[in-house]
Amino acid sequence: MDNMALAIADKCRNCALRTDDALICAQLSTGELIELSSHSTPTNVDRKQPVNARLVDRNPIIAIVEGVIGLQHVLKDGRRSIAALFWRGDIVDLRRDGERAPGNLVALTPARICSLSVESYDKLVRDNPDARAVAISNMREQIHFAADHSVDLGKKSAPERLAAFIFECRRRQLGGDDCQIVDLALRRSDIADYMGLQPETVSRGLKELERRELIALKGRSKVRILDAAALRQLANGTPGKPATPA
Amino acid sequence: MDNMALAIADKCRNCALRTDDALICAQLSTGELIELSSHSTPTNVDRKQPVNARLVDRNPIIAIVEGVIGLQHVLKDGRRSIAALFWRGDIVDLRRDGERAPGNLVALTPARICSLSVESYDKLVRDNPDARAVAISNMREQIHFAADHSVDLGKKSAPERLAAFIFECRRRQLGGDDCQIVDLALRRSDIADYMGLQPETVSRGLKELERRELIALKGRSKVRILDAAALRQLANGTPGKPATPA
DNA sequence: CGACTGGTTGAGTATGGTCAACTTCGGTGG
DNA sequence: CCACCGAAGTTGACCATACTCAACCAGTCG
Incomplete structure (x- = not known):
């Protein structure tokens, strides 16, 4: 168990998600962190690189550690649109029921992300009130921000x-x-x-x-x-x- | 208590939020419904009417029962923008920390809404996993939808x-x-x-x-x-x- | 019936898109 | 260290889409 904790520390030590009190991993107990860590994949992404599709398929919750990630939609005729920007601390939940694709994530600057397993993430949101508060408040901000952005684009x-x-x-x-x-x-x-x-x-x-x-x-x-x-x-x-x- | 249950029934009986299995109030136990009901204010809103500001101040969680509600921003020089549309079943959480105003809600068709107290709503999200799932999945949809809408407006x-x-x-x-x-x-x-x-x-x-x-x-x-x-x-x-x- | 709101039509215009040439920057290798 | 190359950015000329403004039309309600 100490071995494990050490292994975790390697991954998560110095990660902003952990060291910044306002972010998700700072809300976790050691046990929770170990659990989440063992089901998460921190990754560096070069600018212009799409976030690995395989990664997303496996773990569709993406937390931004550093850099800027864009949610990109490409229309059939090639027009490209960046629907949203995600920055340090944002949590992107790419699960979407049925129909329409959620778009793809691409790094717009050199970035560091951490993809979390659905199970561990959902468990955290269920069991840890502080983590839940961070997750929900981040979603709320994304919604409000998207509204502001729509005003920008519309008028x-x-x-x-x-x-x-x-x-x-x-x-x-x-x-x-x-x-x-x-x-x-x-x-x-x-x-x-x-x-x-x-x-x-x-x-x-x-x-x-x-x-x-x-x-x-x-x-x-x-x-x-x-x-x-x-x-x-x-x-x-x-x-x-x-x-x-x- | 039976009296109370009856009083609740008056308010919530036949409400789509309760009768539609996919919506929030359908997830509640009788006790929870009574509790939430006693801290909620169902209201009809005529077309073009803003949703009462006093109502929103007191209970900034608005659930749409029927009709279409728009989130309206008016720029300083009068340009009007509708940043988002909310339909039956959507839950609008107008809490926003600091800085920018979230915009105002206006009815774009004759509408029926129900404003919920922050406390009861948060309590539900905390204690009732089904209600939480509905609330979170609705937020997720709003986020994805807003992204699609940004693509529409942008390109x-x-x-x-x-x-x-x-x-x-x-x-x-x-x-x-x-x-x-x-x-x-x-x-x-x-x-x-x-x-x-x-x-x-x-x-x-x-x-x-x-x-x-x-x-x-x-x-x-x-x-x-x-x-x-x-x-x-x-x-x-x-x-x-x-x-x-x- | 008349007033009003909402919707359509038309003419002229402005903002931003398109395309092509050119410049600047940053990196790489001689 | 400088020369070169490619990517990114800027500039200019032209053009198209959607905006503006104004008049007109169609329902609706008192």
């Missing part, structure tokens, strides 16, 4: 969507809500597929935000927020003045 | 979105997946706000589907599906031939 202009995306990145990045510098994390074409735009439009849109002096582009993936209030306004749908106010 | 043309919407209505209406005649349930402008379009575009789009002989419009809100396979193809993103194949 916002390209610059507005990009402003919203910048805030999403800021909220999810380690530094949290205060930093001035935001890492966009995704490539232009992934941002495009997520925000319902084309890469060219993303490029032009970011330029436009820069022209309005709301942000400054720092290299390809870093953005400095210059006017957080105005950027937030824009993200929330206040139409920006097309030209610089004289 | 599909107006006719494709409308085809997808027709299937959503068919899937959720009582008859189920087989009927030829689908009730669109919503008004044009609500369809528009939900599918990220304008009412005029909805009108033109439906006309276009009719012109392609995929559907036939039966009055303002009924649609007869003429070519289910082709309509499904279109909804899934196969670009339709712009003109009738000669």
Whole structure:
């Protein structure tokens, strides 16, 4: 048993899911962790790599440890859409009854995930109130977040969507809500597929935000927020003045 | 106690949440039903009516008994978006930590809802495995559904979105997946706000589907599906031939 | 019957998509 | 260390889809 605990420790030691108090594995007793660990498969995924289908078939619960995973749908004619983004701590439950496919997971940055067996996960949700609370509250957030995202896609202009995306990145990045510098994390074409735009439009849109002096582009993936209030306004749908106010 | 049971019966007798085996209240023991019932408020809501804010503040868990409820966001400049649709059996959990507002619920058809107290609901989810399973599986469906909807909004043309919407209505209406005649349930402008379009575009789009002989419009809100396979193809993103194949 | 809400039609326009050329970056190997 | 290559990103010109605005039509309710 000590041997086993040591073996577990190898897998889970230093894993954010365990070390961050807000995340799922931090809620577990040693015994529970050993049990879950023995039915879970931590994996590193390179950028652009799909999450192994075999892995998902076997263990369709995917917890994100690090990096960004996208839920990708590809239409029959090749249009690609990223329906949702999953970040550190998110739990993706790919079980879906019947009919429609849930889409495939792909890494949009180098990522580390941990796929959990359905049985162990369901058992945790059943028996451990803290783990259940974390799991359910994560689902609730996903639902609310998806609603916000639908608003973005349904009714916002390209610059507005990009402003919203910048805030999403800021909220999810380690530094949290205060930093001035935001890492966009995704490539232009992934941002495009997520925000319902084309890469060219993303490029032009970011330029436009820069022209309005709301942000400054720092290299390809870093953005400095210059006017957080105005950027937030824009993200929330206040139409920006097309030209610089004289 | 018998009195109480009778009083409950008045409220919950014939309620779909109770009589439909797949829905939440059908999972409850008599005792649990009495407890939940005494902390729940069934309400009828007229079309276009927002769900009473006071009701939501007090009991932010809303179960849909009948009709269609929309989760509405209104941007600062008046643009309206319907981020999600909730149908019979759906459970809306409006709790959201901090920051952003979850949006407001409005009835898009005459509807009947039941608002449940957080305490009773959480208790059920904790203690009754069947109720928990229903609640969690409903959340999971909402997440998957939201993902599909994001794909619609992100990458599909107006006719494709409308085809997808027709299937959503068919899937959720009582008859189920087989009927030829689908009730669109919503008004044009609500369809528009939900599918990220304008009412005029909805009108033109439906006309276009009719012109392609995929559907036939039966009055303002009924649609007869003429070519289910082709309509499904279109909804899934196969670009339709712009003109009738000669 | 008239007022009203919801829906349709039409003309003109703007936003973002498409396609193609070009630039920048990052890595690899000579 | 620099030259080269490919991937990613940007720019520009053109175009299409869906938006806007306005008028008009069709039911419905008092």
